[in-house]
Amino acid sequence: MSGAPLVQYRIAHPGIALPPIEARLYEYILAGNGLFVRGERRELSVLLPVASFETRGLATLEPHVELRVPPVPQSVLLTCLDQARRVRDPHGFLVESLFHLWVDERGKWHMEIPEQVQESASVQPLDDSPSSSYARALLELHSHAELPPQFSSADDGDEVGFRVYAVLGHVSKIPKLKVRVGLYGYRWEIHAREIFELPDEIYDAKEIEEATDLRWLR
Numbered sequence: 442m443s444g445a446p447l448v449q450y451r452i453a454h455p456g457i458a459l460p461p462i463e464a465r466l467y468e469y470i471l472a473g474n475g476l477f478v479r480g481e482r483r484e485l486s487v488l489l490p491v492a493s494f495e496t497r498g499l500a501t502l503e504p505h506v507e508l509r510v511p512p513v514p515q516s517v518l519l520t521c522l523d524q525a526r527r528v529r530d531p532h533g534f535l536v537e538s539l540f541h542l543w544v545d546e547r548g549k550w551h552m553e554i555p556e557q558v559q560e561s562a563s564v565q566p567l568d569d570s571p572s573s574s575y576a577r578a579l580l581e582l583h584s585h586a587e588l589p590p591q592f593s594s595a596d597d598g599d600e601v602g603f604r605v606y607a608v609l610g611h612v613s614k615i616p617k618l619k620v621r622v623g624l625y626g627y628r629w630e631i632h633a634r635e636i637f638e639l640p641d642e643i644y645d646a647k648e649i650e651e652a653t654d655l656r657w658l659r
Contacts, residue, residue: 445463445464445465446463446464446465447464447465447466448464448466448467448468448469449462449463449464449467449468449469450468450469450471451468451469451470451471452470452471452499453470453471453472453473453499453500453501453502454499454500455473455498455499455500456500457500459479462479462480462481464480466480466603466625467479467480467603467624467625467627468480469491470488470502471496471499472496472499472500472501472502473495473496473497473498473499473500473501473502474493474494474495474496474501474502475490475491475492475493475494475496475502476490476491476492476494477489477490477491477502477504478491478624478627479624480603480624480625482579482603483509484508484509484510484544484579485506485507485508485509485579485603485604485605485622486505486506486507486509487505487506487507487622487624487629488502488503488504488505488506489504489622489624489627489628489629490504490629491627504629506622506629506631506635508635508636510544510548510550510579511548511550512634512635512636512637512638513542513550513580513636513637513638514550514638515637515638515639515640517542517550517552518618518637518638518639518640518643519640519643520552521538521540521552521582521584521609522609522612522616522642522643524538524540524554525538525584525586525609525612526612526613528559530559530560530561534561534586535561535584535586535587535612535613536559536560536561536564536586537559537560537561537562537563537564537583537584537585537586538554538557538559538564538583538584539554539555539557539559539564539565539566539581539582539583540552540553540554540581540582540583541553541554541555541566541574541575541577541578541580541581542578542579542580542581542582543574543577543578543579543580544579553574553577553578555567555568555573555574555575556568561586562588563595564583564584565599578604579604579605580604580605580606580607580636581600581604581605581606581607582606582607582608582609583607583608583609584608584609584610584612585608585609585610585611585612586610586612586613587610587611587612587613587614588610588611589610589611589617589646590608590609590610590611590617590618590619590646591608591610591619592606592608592619592621592628596608597628600623600628601623601625601626602623602625603623603624603625604622604623605620605621605622605623605636606620606621606622606623606628607619607620607621607633607636607637609643610646615644616642616643616644617643617644617645617646617649618633618637618639618643618644618645618646619633619646619647620632620633620635620636620637620647630647631647632645632647632648633645633646633647633648634648
């Protein structure tokens with residue numbers, strides 16, 4: 442794909458399947474129900490919504506995320522949780538922790554803890570060079586210590602690659618995990634179970650939010 446464009450533009454015609462992705466970064470797709478963006482890498486294929494509107498005569502599309510490797514094992518996630526519960530500042534308060542997860546050619550997940558600057562409400566890796574764990578990562582996970590697992594405006598500014606992003610909150614009480622896919626600045630929240638094998642002690646934050654919404658509708 443060395444001669445392929447960085448970005449491609451397509452139209453979703455009724456009865457005609459979308460062709461394989463040619464763009465090196467991503468493709469915009471105009472559909473009957475809005476504008477979408479799609480991209481793929483060895484481990485992941487995504488179709489994400491950008492804007493919702495009607496365009497008569499075009500095919501409708503549904504967002505999707507296809508993980509092309511096995512889900513993150515429970516053991517890896519529990520190791521991250523254990524580490525997130527341990528690291529504290531000089532006053533004894535929990536600080537945020539950052540983890541980089543990547544998958545080798547055999548489909549095995551690896552977790553690396555990069556050198557990082559950790560504070561109570563932020564965490565930053567010290568190395569984002571091409572040879573770093575940041576560059577290898579398919580998934581970035583960071584903890585929010587005792588706070589809820591919500592993506593902040595700072596997270597929005599930092600998470601501009603093509604990968605999966607996750608935040609682990611309430612780590613000392615009832616740990617909850619929130620997950621989204623990012624495609625060069627476009628983001629879409631998904632269920633944690635689409636990416637992780639969840640252990641019993643870690644809850645899917647999106648599932649909890651949806652269950653709460655349903656209770657209010659009754």
